[in-house]
Amino acid sequence: MDTKQFLSAIKQISEEKGIPEQSVLETIEAAIAAAYKRDYGKKGQIIKAKLDLETGKMDINQTHFVVEGVDEEGYITGTLPTRIIEDKPDFQDFDRTRDRRKQEDAEVEKMEDGEIKIKFNPEKHISLEDAKKVNKKLKVGDEMVTQLEPHTDFGRIAAQTAKQVIIQRLREAERDAIFLEFKGREGELISGVVQRKEGALVFVDLGKTNGLLTPAEQIMTDNYKINQRFRFMILKVEETPRGPVVLLSRAHPKLVLELFRVEVPEIDSGTVEVKATAREAGSRTKIAVASKEEAVDPIGSLVGQKGVRVQTVINELSGEKIDIILWSEKPKEFIANSFSPAKVLSVNVIDETRKHALVEVADDQFSLAIGKKGQNVRLAAKLTGWRIDVRSPKENLEFKKAAAKEDAETKAEETEKEE
Numbered sequence: 229m230d231t232k233q234f235l236s237a238i239k240q241i242s243e244e245k246g247i248p249e250q251s252v253l254e255t256i257e258a259a260i261a262a263a264y265k266r267d268y269g270k271k272g273q274i275i276k277a278k279l280d281l282e283t284g285k286m287d288i289n290q291t292h293f294v295v296e297g298v299d300e301e302g303y304i305t306g307t308l309p310t311r312i313i314e315d316k317p318d319f320q321d322f323d324r325t326r327d328r329r330k331q332e333d334a335e336v337e338k339m340e341d342g343e344i345k346i347k348f349n350p351e352k353h354i355s356l357e358d359a360k361k362v363n364k365k366l367k368v369g370d371e372m373v374t375q376l377e378p379h380t381d382f383g384r385i386a387a388q389t390a391k392q393v394i395i396q397r398l399r400e401a402e403r404d405a406i407f408l409e410f411k412g413r414e415g416e417l418i419s420g421v422v423q424r425k426e427g428a429l430v431f432v433d434l435g436k437t438n439g440l441l442t443p444a445e446q447i448m449t450d451n452y453k454i455n456q457r458f459r460f461m462i463l464k465v466e467e468t469p470r471g472p473v474v475l476l477s478r479a480h481p482k483l484v485l486e487l488f489r490v491e492v493p494e495i496d497s498g499t500v501e502v503k504a505t506a507r508e509a510g511s512r513t514k515i516a517v518a519s520k521e522e523a524v525d526p527i528g529s530l531v532g533q534k535g536v537r538v539q540t541v542i543n544e545l546s547g548e549k550i551d552i553i554l555w556s557e558k559p560k561e562f563i564a565n566s567f568s569p570a571k572v573l574s575v576n577v578i579d580e581t582r583k584h585a586l587v588e589v590a591d592d593q594f595s596l597a598i599g600k601k602g603q604n605v606r607l608a609a610k611l612t613g614w615r616i617d618v619r620s621p622k623e624n625l626e627f628k629k630a631a632a633k634e635d636a637e638t639k640a641e642e643t644e645k646e647e
Contacts (some may be wrong), residue, residue, distance in 0.1 A: 235281060246409070246436060247401040253279065255397035262393045264288055268379055272351035275376070288379075292354040303345045304353065306368065340417045396495040406437045407472035411459055411465040415488040419459050420476070422452050432460065432476060445477035447510030449546035459544055461486060478545075487544055488515070491537045494529040501526075502554040506610035512599075514566065514607045516555040527552050553611065558577035563587065563616065566608035570597035573621065588624045 296306025420432035460476040
């Protein structure tokens with residue numbers, strides 16, 4: 229065997245499929261074992277191949293599970309090791325006929341009391357007594373490995389078997405690699421191209437795999453045309469029988485943060501910190517920022533020179549409005565700032581424990597403070613975490629008069645009771 233050429237082939241497959249070289253080697257070993265069993269093995273045998281890449285030597289081994297013994301009916305006696313119970317037909321047996329499957333399934337029985345009984349198969353089981361004749365150190369549950377006579381002249385069917393094993397194993401290894409890669413990137417930004425649409429579902433080409441954008445994670449201002457590129461947040465990665473599914477989002481509040489992180493170096497360096505976000509996807513987002521350095525203007529950092537940075541994010545979000553708010557550790561200041569672009573006259577804390585506040589705005593600012601269908605005050609409440617009531621000076625004065633009157637009446641009632 230030309231080991232250099234073989235190693236080069238393994239490396240090439242590894243790079244093309246994005247899977248570890250060791251996984252490629254194990255796949256080839258499994259294929260050789262399957263081909264060997266197809267031509268020279270027996271039913272039930274557990275055959276494994278081992279390649280030495282330094283010498284080019286290939287060993288073919290058979291594994292036997294060591295069991296306590298066998299009863300008169302041919303079932304294994306004693307405690308069944310977990311490895312034996314979980315043992316399932318591997319790739320070497322995927323070409324079994326239906327009759328063979330029925331026969332193999334009959335080797336395992338589950339009794340009424342839940343006990344599992346397994347037929348003794350001399351091709352993959354060996355009693356402890358016989359095992360100790362080979363190696364006295366063996367015990368129940370161990371695997372006894374025996375080297376078989378090597379063969380390399382496999383027939384056509386065996387070669388096809390090996391090919392199918394390689395295809396199947398590489399596909400699985402590729403799926404595993406994709407799952408691990410994208411699972412580790414949940415919450416991150418990714419760029420993709422709209423591949424196709426099925427009803428309300430949008431399928432996105434991410435390069436190594438496809439992503440899925442469900443209706444709940446879409447924004448109403450987007451027009452998902454085929455071959456159009458968007459940026460998404462990797463919401464979640466799920467493992468399914470058909471392979472990994474990468475769920476994407478265009479509606480998650482964190483998407484806005486990640487877009488700003490790309491455009492604003494001060495966020496990535498930690499100089500500017502995003503303290504909170506509140507979003508109604510496709511319509512408006514409020515983002516509260518603070519600076520760790522007095523010389524750095526956090527709002528200016530996000531806006532950028534001539535508004536370039538914030539406009540880039542707005543364009544990516546198909547025109548979604550963005551309010552950049554100065555964060556403050558003082559609740560009154562933060563609440564007042566959160567109503568931007570509306571100007572607030574005053575903030576009164578009604579109940580600090582329950583986080584309930586009253587905001588007063590001028591008559592000409594009232595509609596702006598409330599926003600279309602209450603959106604501005606709703607987002608301000610989400611951003612600050614406070615329940616907020618908004619009133620004009622006239623309404624606030626009437627509210628104070630009513631409150632004072634109610635307070636006076638309460639005191640009068642208490643005085644009468646005391647008398």
